[in-house]
């Protein structure tokens with residue numbers, strides 16, 4: 001094993017290199033030798049300055065997140081930063097790759113920073129539910145000013161080296177020979193004889209900060225925090241840097257860090273960080289499996305779904321052949337795509353030039369033969385087995401050998417469609433979520449015969465187009481929609497038994513969902529569910545009646561709620577309340593007071609129970625994959641870590657006990673606890689299917 005920290009010399013300049021693959025996290029086995037190196041250099045008279053660099057693909061990408069929640073071993077990051085600041089000779093950070101979190105804080109401990117042009121610098125701690133705990137909130141405003149620091153720390157979004165240079169975060173940007181140029185920089189500083197000033201002592205930018213402007217911006221950002229504590233705490237800590245002496249502000253930063261890191265929100269967000277990386281590891285798809293090349297994608301169907309999928313690929317840099325039945329349908333689809341891009345241009349997020357480039361990446365066609373040069377062909381046509389089979393019959397005739405064929409079905413049996421293609425090894429489901437150019441989730445549905453390299457390709461291409469891919473197995477509705485069914489099964493019964501739509505929705509929004517189930521119905525259009533139910537011979541007492549009255553939701557101004565004069569704000573409607581009462585009477589249901597707790601038990605608990613059944617059946621490989629699906633596709637609040645993680649906080653024992661209660665009372669299957677959940681109630685841990 002190579003040393004985690006080494007010292008080399010270039011004349012009077014020492015080069016300290018950290019080597020802790022894969023991302024040079026500041027683990028204990030780095031901190032300890034780094035401290036020893038800094039102490040040795042401080043006391044070495046032949047050293048006039050130092051460069052802090054990293055081996056491998058990146059500068060330090062942060063503290064070691066796996067150490068959080070365990071007792072912190074000395075020296076801590078802040079001790080290293082203090083050692084850098086008191087080195088007595090100029091220290092220069094040589095930054096390549098990503099200087100993130102504790103990595104950037106370490107660089108802020110250096111007197112100067114030189115970055116490669118491709119480097120990115122940021123404090124993304126907020127995304128882990130914490131704040132920078134190594135002095136980042138106190139030092140960054142001293143270099144880039146209060147407002148820029150506030151934006152960077154509250155958003156957690158890294159900035160480019162160019163932006164960093166313009167804002168004073170780095171002192172020089174180089175195209176090549178980073179370490180050699182950083183050495184030259186250190187040499188020049190050492191020779192200048194000027195004392196190296198620590199960032200902590202640079203007060204010019206914060207001395208006369210405009211607190212009113214700061215507070216106004218912080219209030220704006222707090223509005224977007226949606227129940228998350230970390231963004232608000234980040235703003236508070238940057239403000240402390242402006243109003244308190246350095247040491248006091250830093251002590252407060254530490255206190256806030258300690259509180260946040262021990263809290264459930266940060267645990268949930270750290271869980272999601274690792275869950276995303278775990279989801280990329282698919283049983284049966286080893287690192288040695290090479291993905292196929294995807295240079296062009298064919299998409300059949302230019303409706304809302306097909307158009308959105310096509311945009312997602314083009315936005316990710318992959319050209320698309322877009323196929324429709326008629327020229328009119330094609331023009332309509334392309335027209336919508338163009339309109340969407342025009343909105344981005346008007347908002348300033350896309351240039352006219354980039355828009356033109358993207359539009360040019362679409363090859364419209366009405367001829368299946370034009371799909372012959374596509375490496376991946378996705379159908380997004382009407383959700384009907386016979387239609388899908390017919391489409392794949394045509395694709396089969398033109399697709400080149402090795403081309404991957406995919407269906408965007410939401411519910412249909414992927415294996416049955418695969419069998420109809422006579423090349424099921426090349427076949428899989430790619431379930432995008434609407435609007436497909438925006439929503440992050442991509443359920444990759446693995447058929448019984450899908451080849452490992454086809455899965456590897458789907459994972460790679462999904463990541464390339466900015467999606468969060470999760471591999472799932474074949475069942476009705478896959479992971480997301482199947483669980484959604486369980487979550488929604490009791491929503492109408494709750495209304496009939498005494499709840500109001502607003503009361504149910506409020507339980508959801510109080511929990512942190514962006515909206516409740518009835519608001520969702522109105523947004524999506526009640527007629528969509530109505531049409532599906534009719535096709536399946538199913539009924540929904542309230543929703544069907546509303547549809548019969550022409551109340552389809554937001555688009556007609558009336559649905560479960562009223563939307564006055566084109567507004568999107570739902571107002572409870574006395575007519576709906578009367579309808580619910582009337583239907584309850586007809587059915588002989590005596591209405592009663594329904595508590596918020598009961599709403600949770602009859603909606604969230606079946607959701608978790610279905611998740612456990614999905615795990616039992618091996619439809620999802622691990623509980624954290626289910627969490628990824630729900631956080632990225634269905635708005636489950638990230639501060640709660642996804643349904644299966646939240647279940648562990650809520651208590652498996654409590655959930656099983658209440659499911660048993662509701663099962664005994666209603667006899668409904670959605671309440672019958674999964675065996676896996678019963679086991680979890682005993683062991684405190686939900687076992688993965690693969691375990």
Ligand code: 3H9
Nearest residue numbers: 023025061062063064065066100101102124132133134277
């Ligand atoms: C912090 O710094 C707190 C301080 O303010 C205060 C302390 C007192 N720790 O993402 P990848 C693993 S908080 C441990 O696939 P990429 C990751 O799990 C931290 N492990 O690579 C994965 O493991 P595996 C602030 C980490 O090239 C492997 O490295 N910093 C850490 O797509 C490869 O990761 C951040 O939040 C870590 N800090 O992207 C940055 N980082 O192979 C977090 C990664 O077993 N990291 N791993 O699955 C990232 O954003 C990305 O990893 C990065 C590379 C952009 C660096």
